[in-house]
Amino acid sequence: MGLIHRKDQGTSVARLPSPQSSGDEKVPLDDDHGHNVLESPETGLHRGLRSRQITMIAIGGAIGTGLIIGTGSSLARAGPLSILISYTIVGFIVYMVMCALGEMATYLPIQSGFTGYAARFCDPALGFSLGYTYWFKYIIVTPNQLTAAALVIQYWVPREKVNPGVFIAVFLVTIILINYLGIKFFGEIEFWLSSVKVLTIVGLLILSLVLVLGGGPDHDRKGFRYWKDPGAMKPAFGTGDLGRFLGLWSTFVTATFAYLGTELVGVTVGEAQNPRRVIPRAIKLTFWRIVVFYVLSVLLIGMLVPYDSPRLAFATKEATTGASASPFVVAMIESGISGLPGFLNACILIFVFSAANSDLYIATRTLYGLAKEGNSASIFARTDQRGVPIYALGLSASIACIAFLNVADDSRKVFTYFVNLVTIFGLLTWISILVTHIYFVKARRAQGIEKHQLAYTAPFGLPGTYFALGFCIVIALFKNFDVFIHVPDREGGENFDYVNFITGYLGIPLYLIMIFGYKLLGPKRQGWTPMTADLHSGKEAIDREEEEFLANKAAKQGSGRRGGWFYRHFIAWLL
Numbered sequence: 001m002g003l004i005h006r007k008d009q010g011t012s013v014a015r016l017p018s019p020q021s022s023g024d025e026k027v028p029l030d031d032d033h034g035h036n037v038l039e040s041p042e043t044g045l046h047r048g049l050r051s052r053q054i055t056m057i058a059i060g061g062a063i064g065t066g067l068i069i070g071t072g073s074s075l076a077r078a079g080p081l082s083i084l085i086s087y088t089i090v091g092f093i094v095y096m097v098m099c100a101l102g103e104m105a106t107y108l109p110i111q112s113g114f115t116g117y118a119a120r121f122c123d124p125a126l127g128f129s130l131g132y133t134y135w136f137k138y139i140i141v142t143p144n145q146l147t148a149a150a151l152v153i154q155y156w157v158p159r160e161k162v163n164p165g166v167f168i169a170v171f172l173v174t175i176i177l178i179n180y181l182g183i184k185f186f187g188e189i190e191f192w193l194s195s196v197k198v199l200t201i202v203g204l205l206i207l208s209l210v211l212v213l214g215g216g217p218d219h220d221r222k223g224f225r226y227w228k229d230p231g232a233m234k235p236a237f238g239t240g241d242l243g244r245f246l247g248l249w250s251t252f253v254t255a256t257f258a259y260l261g262t263e264l265v266g267v268t269v270g271e272a273q274n275p276r277r278v279i280p281r282a283i284k285l286t287f288w289r290i291v292v293f294y295v296l297s298v299l300l301i302g303m304l305v306p307y308d309s310p311r312l313a314f315a316t317k318e319a320t321t322g323a324s325a326s327p328f329v330v331a332m333i334e335s336g337i338s339g340l341p342g343f344l345n346a347c348i349l350i351f352v353f354s355a356a357n358s359d360l361y362i363a364t365r366t367l368y369g370l371a372k373e374g375n376s377a378s379i380f381a382r383t384d385q386r387g388v389p390i391y392a393l394g395l396s397a398s399i400a401c402i403a404f405l406n407v408a409d410d411s412r413k414v415f416t417y418f419v420n421l422v423t424i425f426g427l428l429t430w431i432s433i434l435v436t437h438i439y440f441v442k443a444r445r446a447q448g449i450e451k452h453q454l455a456y457t458a459p460f461g462l463p464g465t466y467f468a469l470g471f472c473i474v475i476a477l478f479k480n481f482d483v484f485i486h487v488p489d490r491e492g493g494e495n496f497d498y499v500n501f502i503t504g505y506l507g508i509p510l511y512l513i514m515i516f517g518y519k520l521l522g523p524k525r526q527g528w529t530p531m532t533a534d535l536h537s538g539k540e541a542i543d544r545e546e547e548e549f550l551a552n553k554a555a556k557q558g559s560g561r562r563g564g565w566f567y568r569h570f571i572a573w574l575l
Helices: 051-060 070-078 080-107 113-122 124-153 164-180 183-212 225-231 240-259 264-271 275-304 310-318 327-334 341-372 390-407 409-446 461-478 498-505 507-521 539-558 565-571
Strands: 027-030 036-039
Touching (some): 051 264, 080 113, 080 240, 080 264, 113 264, 113 409, 124 409, 183 275, 183 327, 225 275, 240 461, 327 341, 409 461, 409 498
């Protein structure tokens, strides 16, 4: 009579089957924390993501149009020094979030991801609210990315010639197929798409450095000229020091949302091979790549383009999607380079397509995790023979069809407000991860688990988590501060922008309503104490799985199948 272990390495403990049951039957497992889920091979994911894929997916989730396009509006609004400060500090905050997530993910890499950690270590109500707000975010962001891809196509094919709905349909079918064909196929596709992102950014950085040093057609060695005239910081929403501070703060908000998506690693942990080795490495490399790509990019852009550039003002006001809105294109034109916008537009198309693909993956796995935790219909926890949660994928993909509504001009503005509504959920996700990490560390200490027993620990510990948490809360509360002040050129001339106030802040009460609603109506109304938090269920099976993986890897190396030497020594450090 053998032991039955949860396939998801999650919330239930190993149990002895009854004499009438066989190892292949669905067995309801109840743990001391009130979970009741069906366990069978039909509800398990496959650990098919390799180290290189996890690494590239981690950086791919953090590099998007927010870097290539979004930095232009921040530069025009607040100046080069402001965006350098904000992107640097927020980059450090992102690292704190990733370290907190990495400590939990390497200790217990469960398939329900960080929503499962919130439910197990902190409070089931937090796991419930976090899971649904995160899912809401990505079922809205996915169709928005599809629409953006169709708009980028209009650079070559105007909408009068081909309806954008045609391209939306093509992209939607493609990302559904990529997600349906299994985690190995998805991981490989995302690896190469993310590689293109990295190469694009590296190319732009090299070109920008050449232009700064006077290697462009104009042979103008710019240096820090524009930091002196027109200046390093531009006053916004006011004058003097207050105006400069408000301008700086507005770029903090922009930088925060440019970094959103980095936590994707926490979603992939349940499908990663040897996660206790892969995840720490991905987190460490992600920090350095983000700092280099984001901080160095905004530094060089601030040196190449003055914040009062007429071309920059036109790009940020007249164009919202595509290469024409990118400050890199403005920098090229300012330096006398033409012909590259088309190439950059193609790169942006890849950026958006990759984002849509990974967004659908996140939406699917988040709904799957909710079902595994008993917070959604059990059918969404069902997987096929490739380990794909097909029903969760089907529902998430069906909702993505609302992208077709965005084709009409009259619905596009409403859709923009909808996206603004759910964007706050990304920031609330960071807050939830940090709160969960605080509870995890307290529970670990109370239950006698020492730091040396962990595969990875956050280098700044609880002080770093508390710092990041406080900063995230401040940003969440004041991210739409401009709705409270008078802006002369605001549409309609209103002193109070009530529409952006509602869409910008409604996410916070929705998040809290789900937490307290679960506490009032859910099966488990109290949170966990440090002594009752579940740190052990499923860990034994994960340890055994890790041992088997390492044994198989050692056997392959012992048989002479080492391979990958060139990759490990000459390429892995870059990727």
